[in-house]
Amino acid sequence: MxxxxxxxxxxxxxxxxxxxxxxxxxxxxxxxxxxxxxxxxxxxxxxxxxxxxxxxxxxxxxxxxxxxxxxxxxxxxxxxxxxxxxxxxxxxxxxxxxxxxEKAGSFDTVVSAWRELTDPHLAPLTIRQREREVGKYLLPTFKGRRISSITRVELAALLKKVEPRAPEVARNLRNYLNGIFDHAADHGLVDANPVPPRRILAKRASTHHRPLPFDQLHKFISDIQASSAEPATKAALLLTMLTACRKQEATGARWDEFDLKAALWTIPEERMKARREHVIPLPHQAVKLLQALRDTTTSEALFPSRSKAGGTMSERTLNALLERTGYAGVSIHGFRSLFSTWANENGENPDVIERCLAHVHQNAVRRAYNHAQHIAERRDLLQRWANLLLPQETAQELAEAA
Incomplete structure (x- = not known):
């Protein structure tokens, strides 16, 4: 029933x-x-x-x-x-x-989440470069798009469009995209990473920054000093040359990093490419230049930004100075190469040279145990380099001009 x-x-x-x-x-x-x-x-x-x-x-x-x-x-x-x-x-x-x-699947939302996760592990300079390149090339192209709708063909087209005029930027963009889409895949927003392989970008031989020939050094400095550029801009370039530092280390410098009485410049690890604190013994010419500069500013930054309150000089400012004075083909980074060439050709201690350049030794064991600062040796080497660039009397004139 x-x-x-x-x-x-x-x-x-x-x-x-x-x-x-x-x-x-x-x-x-x-x-x-x-x-x-x-x-x-x-x-x-x-x-x-x-x-x-x-x-x-x-x-x-x-x-x-x-x-x-x-x-x-x-x-x-x-x-x-x-x-x-x-x-x-x-x-x-x-x-x-x-x-x-629906909530988190747009390209720009994923970019923000990816940066929030990865930016804390990067140096500030790297973060600024990434922000600049993503903001210029990726966001204008894909902002507002559902990330799952972006195809490999579109990504390849973008990279190939950028590569002819900026090959290094194209390679950076591919790396960014790879990280962005890996992040999206990890969170279930895409089934697979569509970023094209490296082979779509042409392989290019490594190029080194072209330094200024030695016999043009004094004329170069003279032309820079005779230019109509701001004194602070000239001083930033000279500081870069005298200390063999990277230009962003000079343009981003702050007064609390300096002990002018001890003639020492301590760059904190967060501003260094290798994320390690770097101490630079300052030659007499640099100290005179900085003493004169100190009397003309109340800013915490050596070279404050003219457009951003609390900011520092743009790295591009020094490149613009070279272009205005007829040295557009000369790389500022090339002065580090020039210093290295001069020091090595004069038989200087390689460890001292590398410490001056803030290079991290490739040999892991040697890197772990060789913590010697070589301050005295580096002070002597940088002083002789500064004497080559700026005789003492010239340095005094530059300090007074600044």
């Missing part, structure tokens, strides 16, 4: 008991009534030989008609060999995934 089907009246009249009990509607569908008054629709079925329970929701939120429809769909899945419990779980996961994509 077939069991009678449930009715809305019977469901409303059903009262809790001391123990759980069920009201069956047939075909495995039943309403579980608990002592606390909870009423839960359940579908009992067998899958791969095991009895399982599929929860369909609570009554009366899920009406009898809705429960029967859900039961019908679940039975159809079982008939096809599909477990409705796992199927429902997958549907919830897919819904969460769709919600995630």
């Amino acid at each position: 077939a069991l009678a089907k449930l009715t809305d009246v019977a469901l409303r009249k059903a009262k809790p008991a001391e123990k759980d009990y069920r009201l069956s509607d047939g075909g495995g569908l039943a309403l579980l009534i608990r002592p606390n008054g909870a009423r839960l629709w359940q579908y009992r079925f067998r899958h791969n030989g095991r009895e399982q329970i599929h929860s369909l929701g609570a009554y009366p939120e899920i009406t009898l008609a809705a429960a029967r429809e859900a039961h019908r769909k679940a039975r159809a899945l079982v008939a096809d060999g599909i477990n409705p419990v796992t199927s429902k779980r997958e549907e919830r996961q897919q819904a969460r995934q769709r919600e995630l994509v």
